[in-house]
Amino acid sequence: MSLSSLWRAATQHRLFWPVAALIVLLLINVPFTPGFFEIHLKNGHLYGSLVSIVLFGSPLILVSIGMTLVIATGGIDLSVGAVVAISGALACLVVSKQADQNSVAGVLLSFGLALAAALVCGAWNGLLVARLGIQPIIATLILMVAGRGVAQLITGGQIITVNSDSYSLIGGGYWLTLPFSLFVVALVVVLSMVLTRRTALGLLVEAVGGNAEASRLAGIRSRRIKIMAYVFCGLCAGVAGLMISSNVSAADGNNAGLWIELDAILAVVIGGTSLTGGRFHLGGTIVGALIIQTLTTTIYTIGVPTQTNLVFKAVVVIIVCLLQSAAFREKAFGALTKRRNPARKDPGASVDAAPQLEVSP
Amino acid sequence: MAEPRPVLEMKCIVKEFAGTRALSGVDFRLFPGEIHALLGENGAGKSTLIKLLTGVHSLDGGTVSLDGRPVHITGPLQAQQAGISTVYQEVNLCQNLSVAENILIGREPVRAGRIRWKQLREQATELVTRFGLDLDVSAPVGSYPLAVQQLVAIIRAVSISDAAERRGAGGSKVLILDEPTSSLDRGEVEELFALMRRLRDEGMAIVFVSHFLDQIYEVCDRMTILRNGTLVAEHMVADLDQMQLVQLMIGKDLGQLEELSEHHAQPADGEPLLRTEGLGRTGGIAPFDLEVHAGEVLGLAGLLGSGRTELARLLFGADAPDGGRVDIDGKQVALRAPNDAIGRGVAFLSENRRAEGLVPDLTVRENIILALQAARGWTRPVPVSQRDELVAKYIAALDIRPADPEAPVSALSGGNQQKVLLARWLLTRPKLLILDEPTRGIDVGAKAEIQKLVVSLSEEGMAVVYISAELEEVLRLSHTIGVLRDRRLVSRIANGPDVTAGRVLEIIASGEHR
Numbered sequence: 001m002s003l004s005s006l007w008r009a010a011t012q013h014r015l016f017w018p019v020a021a022l023i024v025l026l027l028i029n030v031p032f033t034p035g036f037f038e039i040h041l042k043n044g045h046l047y048g049s050l051v052s053i054v055l056f057g058s059p060l061i062l063v064s065i066g067m068t069l070v071i072a073t074g075g076i077d078l079s080v081g082a083v084v085a086i087s088g089a090l091a092c093l094v095v096s097k098q099a100d101q102n103s104v105a106g107v108l109l110s111f112g113l114a115l116a117a118a119l120v121c122g123a124w125n126g127l128l129v130a131r132l133g134i135q136p137i138i139a140t141l142i143l144m145v146a147g148r149g150v151a152q153l154i155t156g157g158q159i160i161t162v163n164s165d166s167y168s169l170i171g172g173g174y175w176l177t178l179p180f181s182l183f184v185v186a187l188v189v190v191l192s193m194v195l196t197r198r199t200a201l202g203l204l205v206e207a208v209g210g211n212a213e214a215s216r217l218a219g220i221r222s223r224r225i226k227i228m229a230y231v232f233c234g235l236c237a238g239v240a241g242l243m244i245s246s247n248v249s250a251a252d253g254n255n256a257g258l259w260i261e262l263d264a265i266l267a268v269v270i271g272g273t274s275l276t277g278g279r280f281h282l283g284g285t286i287v288g289a290l291i292i293q294t295l296t297t298t299i300y301t302i303g304v305p306t307q308t309n310l311v312f313k314a315v316v317v318i319i320v321c322l323l324q325s326a327a328f329r330e331k332a333f334g335a336l337t338k339r340r341n342p343a344r345k346d347p348g349a350s351v352d353a354a355p356q357l358e359v360s361p
Numbered sequence: 362m363a364e365p366r367p368v369l370e371m372k373c374i375v376k377e378f379a380g381t382r383a384l385s386g387v388d389f390r391l392f393p394g395e396i397h398a399l400l401g402e403n404g405a406g407k408s409t410l411i412k413l414l415t416g417v418h419s420l421d422g423g424t425v426s427l428d429g430r431p432v433h434i435t436g437p438l439q440a441q442q443a444g445i446s447t448v449y450q451e452v453n454l455c456q457n458l459s460v461a462e463n464i465l466i467g468r469e470p471v472r473a474g475r476i477r478w479k480q481l482r483e484q485a486t487e488l489v490t491r492f493g494l495d496l497d498v499s500a501p502v503g504s505y506p507l508a509v510q511q512l513v514a515i516i517r518a519v520s521i522s523d524a525a526e527r528r529g530a531g532g533s534k535v536l537i538l539d540e541p542t543s544s545l546d547r548g549e550v551e552e553l554f555a556l557m558r559r560l561r562d563e564g565m566a567i568v569f570v571s572h573f574l575d576q577i578y579e580v581c582d583r584m585t586i587l588r589n590g591t592l593v594a595e596h597m598v599a600d601l602d603q604m605q606l607v608q609l610m611i612g613k614d615l616g617q618l619e620e621l622s623e624h625h626a627q628p629a630d631g632e633p634l635l636r637t638e639g640l641g642r643t644g645g646i647a648p649f650d651l652e653v654h655a656g657e658v659l660g661l662a663g664l665l666g667s668g669r670t671e672l673a674r675l676l677f678g679a680d681a682p683d684g685g686r687v688d689i690d691g692k693q694v695a696l697r698a699p700n701d702a703i704g705r706g707v708a709f710l711s712e713n714r715r716a717e718g719l720v721p722d723l724t725v726r727e728n729i730i731l732a733l734q735a736a737r738g739w740t741r742p743v744p745v746s747q748r749d750e751l752v753a754k755y756i757a758a759l760d761i762r763p764a765d766p767e768a769p770v771s772a773l774s775g776g777n778q779q780k781v782l783l784a785r786w787l788l789t790r791p792k793l794l795i796l797d798e799p800t801r802g803i804d805v806g807a808k809a810e811i812q813k814l815v816v817s818l819s820e821e822g823m824a825v826v827y828i829s830a831e832l833e834e835v836l837r838l839s840h841t842i843g844v845l846r847d848r849r850l851v852s853r854i855a856n857g858p859d860v861t862a863g864r865v866l867e868i869i870a871s872g873e874h875r
Contacts, residue, residue: 200734200742203723207731210722217679217717218785219703219735278722 014272018287021270021320025294026050032302045174049297057293058171058181059084059240063260064267064289065192065282066236069229071268074209074277075129075136077230080237080264082147083121084257087114087241089154092162092251101164110167115238121147122234126227144261151253161250171246181243188236193282195232202280205229209277263292270320291320368393368428368566369414369445369535375422376409378772381763383409384590386423391535396557396567398577398598401587402610402804404762404774407570410587411537414568415447416440427535446518447537454510454517456503461485463502464517488520489513492556506666508549511541515553519560536560537568542576543802546664546830554580572804574603586610607805632691634824635676635707635793640685645671648685649850651843653793653824658815660839660856661828662865668848669828670712673795676826677709678702689793703736706792710782710799712828718782719770726752726766728781733788755784760810776803783811794818795826800834812838832862844868 010016029036029049039048063080070077094110095101121143128139165173173180196202207215208222215222240260245251269275270291271284295316304312322328369391376384384406391397401407412418414425416434425432427443434440440447454463461482462469470480485498494512502510518536538557542550557567557580569581577584578598586593586609593609601609633652641648646668653659661669674680676687678696686693689705696702699709711717720728729752734743743751752766759780761773770781779799786794796815800808815838819825829835835842836856844852844865852868854860 198742199739200737201739203727203731203734203742204739206723207720207727210720211716214717214720215731215735217677217699217709217711218732219700220731221698221700221735225739278720 014281015284015287017324018270018272018284018291018320021323022287022291022294025291025298025316029294029298029301036301041177044177046177046179049301051179053290053293053297054182054185055179056297057290058179058185059243059257060260060263060267060293061185061286061289062188062236062240062243063233063257064264064271064285065188066233067261067264068268068271068273068280068282068285069192069196069205070136070233071265071273071275072205072209072277072280073226073229074212075226075229076140076265076275077125077233078137078140078261079121079125079143079147080233080240081257081260082144082151083118083234083237084241084244084260085151085251085253086121086147086154087118087238088245088256089151089160089251089253090114090117091167091242092160092245093154095162095164095167096160098164101162102166104166107164107166111170111242114242115235118234118238118241119231120234121237122231123227125234126230129230130223130226148253151251151256153253155251155253157253159250159252163249168246168249171243172249181247184239184243188239189282189286192232196282201225201228206278206280210279264289266317267292270317270324272324292317365392366429367391370426370429371410371414371423372426373423374410374413374420374425376406376413376418377421382590384413387587387590387592389585389592390595391566391568392583393534393566394561394564395582396561396569396580398581398584399568399570399587400577400584400606400610401593402776402806404589404777405587405610405804406590407587408539408774409590411447411539411568411570414440414445414535414537441521445535445537446521447539448511448514448518448541449539454502454514457501459499460489460496460502460505460513461498463513464488464498464520466517468521488516492516492519493552508545511545512549512553515541515556519565534565535568536565537570539570540572540802541569542571542573546666550576572802572808574606574805578603610805633688634690636688637676638686638688640675640682640687642671642675642680642682645680645848646675646845647849651676651850651853653826655792655824656819656822657841658819658825658827658839660835660842661826661845662832662835662842663845663869664830666848667845667869668850669845670797671848672845672850673709673797673826673828676702676793677707677795679709700735703732703789703791706790707795708732708786708789708791708793709795710779710786710797712798712801714775714778714782719778721769721771723770724766725756725761725768725770725773725781728770729755729766729784729788732785736789751788752784755787759784759814776807779803779811780807783814791823793824793826795828797828798830799827800829800831832865836860836862836865 026036033049036049039046039051063084067077067080091110091114094113095107098106100106125140125143128134128142129136169175169180170184171181175183196205204215204220204225207218207220208225212222237257241257244256267288268285270288271281271286273280273285295313299309299312367390369389371387371389374384374387374389375382387406387410389410399407399410409418413420414434416436416439419435425434432443434443434445455466458466461484464485465481469476470484471477482498489496489498492512494509494516496505496509496513502513505513515538541553545553557569561567569577571577581598583595583597584601584606585595586606588610631654634655635651635653637649637651639648639650649672661672663669671680675682676696678699678701681697687696688694689707694701694705702709720731726748730743730748737743749766755761756764756766761777761780761784763773770778773781783799799811803811812834815825815827827835827838839856842854842856842860842865843850844854846869
């Protein structure tokens, strides 16, 4: 009984289904990649599939965290992919112009300029949405399209390559045996959690997303809150852009961060934050981003034909989303559970009652 | 005389929410051709009972039968098909669709999968005229005032029942009206009552939920009284006087209402807390001059749409004025946004709880803390211990039920939600509290509590602007009464023994006084 109540408590935790989906996805890899879970220490660096997933998933996690806050205010940011490209292009341009590409000062300068550009992009989105009252999907669509153009202007239509060990640290380097990007992600995650939950920002964001007019009448400066969310999202995308360009030591205005906005939105939704705004869950978003990255890795390791990549990805995402819907689970498994345990009528009834409560507004 | 068979019978109804019993063993019966009042305080279980009938919630125990046959209502659609139609307290129409589309939504005349727009408009016009209204059915519902929207919602509900009748679906006809009159003015209420009486005479059974006891006595035949989720009594309206009824509803005698004797005539002098000069907004309210002193209750009386709310919103900075000035504490201030006003000690409880007050996703605690937190800014969160202490204090002081700060605010009854919003503002320790229809749609007990609260707040020196459609309430509480008519502040009179509802009504009607 205590075990089953423990199980019930676990399954009702917000993160249960996303985490379960992540574990299943990881397990699927085992038959295809022997030693999938193994981690080796080589030349003082940790190697292994799990490490790669986190390493390659770092930019997505960053972008998804920014996206979570924007979605929580009832908005959406389609321009993050373009901001990734702009930030990477600007940083690589600055580094490539340096006499000594390895100079730490030059690299820091490039970071500063790139992040400033990302901040301006976020502020632009925020102004369009909060000040001019343009619908977020349209307002950010502008920069999604125009931003790619800006990135190509910066790179002059070429792919800028850099040859700098200092620059490749942030996206491809190692520190204390771990990928350096892991530390950056950890820092941003901790920072955003502190920023939202140790201050009142999280509450105010959720209030604005939950009922904008009521929030205004309660004295919340909802415009300011929204602009802050878009600026934060832009900055996250800027850091992600640095990572992506640093990882390949090149800036490609055309393809850097292409479609990352869609992956980020998926990660947020899988993490349990509603697209209508209001309550948000950073922990869920991180799990969601890991699911998306694991899925991308899995597609390569199990050898899904390239042309069916996207379809495969879509199918898995649909399954994960359905699994998270209490109403769907009841329909799909409810009958099954009842048939298997006809004697357990009362616990069964209370399990059924819970999803109904969630569903009713 | 043998009683006719009830059209609807509910027996031993049980409903639980997350372990708390909303209804325990309630019986309810409804006869054809009667208007039946369902009465009780907030949280007594009226709304739950209605939602069970309309299929919004499902039963945890008990039986429902229609025309003697047991039925199992699984959703709003089945309820409609069985002949049970409902009009809710808060108008549930699609604001952006036309009147015609709203009335016939889900039942549009269709040919080969396409809606026949012309026929749709004709049918809607026919229905609207049948109910004695003159509307452009192709105009969006949102372009009409709330009162008209309410009538449209009723027309939709009634026409659904009519259609079910015509199809011969058992011929059972039940119409549920949940607080339909709370946003209507006197004339519109009369119109609604005429409609209800006609429907009753045609044999329809009507459930009427209202907090206006006078209206119950005016229009109802029978009543069922609930308290704390149990059935207290069922009576013919003629057999019970209002005093007995209120005692049954709140379960104690009415001393607490009586002790709140009329309280006026403390002459307001000295420097006003707030003064306006020529403050106005085109299309909202004509420029007005107003003074409110500390410790004064200024009542605003006037018909629905006379500009009461618009005036209050200007004082709070919720709308931007076209011209004029506001002085608070003798200094001119610019109220560009609500947070400007809040920063100067003004608080505003909106009449529209759902759209302009609550954040439904958040908990009771978060809703209560919201205004205080907004005033402190995001960088200075209210410390957890202080927050919990404040919230617990106000939950206890206002008797918010359930007394659980973690409960989602959307799960609370209307009266308790109102108290949550009051708590939100009291936490900011305002100098001027603007209450727009604070007692609308809440029960007698909570109403008395809120009125007493207003008195004690003003005794502590808080200035209160009190807006209510109920003249008695305004007269009982106010030191000064502002009368509005046609979006103009026409008169300000000091309250006193010689000021009666009749005199205020005269001013509202004639617009003359000085």
